[in-house]
Amino acid sequence: MCVHKRDKALCHRDRKDAPSLDQCVPACANIGPTDQHAAGLRHRATALDQQAGHVPGPLGERLLDKATRLRDLANAHHSTRTTLQDGTA
Template sequence: MKHALARRHLARDGSVLYDNPRALLLCLFRSDRAPCQEDGRLSEPILDRCVPDCGNIVRTDRHAVGLRERAKELEIEASHVPGPLAQRGLAAAQKLREQADEHERTRFTYEEASS
């Protein structure tokens, strides 16, 4: 039932959903709002150019968990490297946590979407 609702929703405007596990997100691709596109003419995203504030990003609760896990990994790595590298790792970990927090603030459930 959940998958049927998603298929109907996507079919309305011809959007296609792309999985990007490396970036811990899904891309609900529309070229007119995709910063990965230089000229907006491609018919699919360039997944190695995902940017955190893209209007096409969709995340699941699993993605948010993955973001938090990756943040923990970065903090552990930061504890084993010199100052500037550690600071960069800690800053990246903080950004990942902020993305997970944003997902949790703005997420909606299947029940909410279908009512």
């Protein structure tokens, strides 16, 4: 999800005031992950773990490393996310 702020956008520079979602950069400060995104990262990590079991040495290790990075991103989201407190809506 893009929480577009032009001065922080990495998808474009000096072009327009709207985000260029087809040119999204993963390191952009405008990315606002949701709980669904974190769940998707965990799902993808599980799929990579399964693939890693069926490929030889170095490729399997790279898949496992990628799965670990995805889980780390999901864990970081979970520990830093903003939520509504009970009774505040």
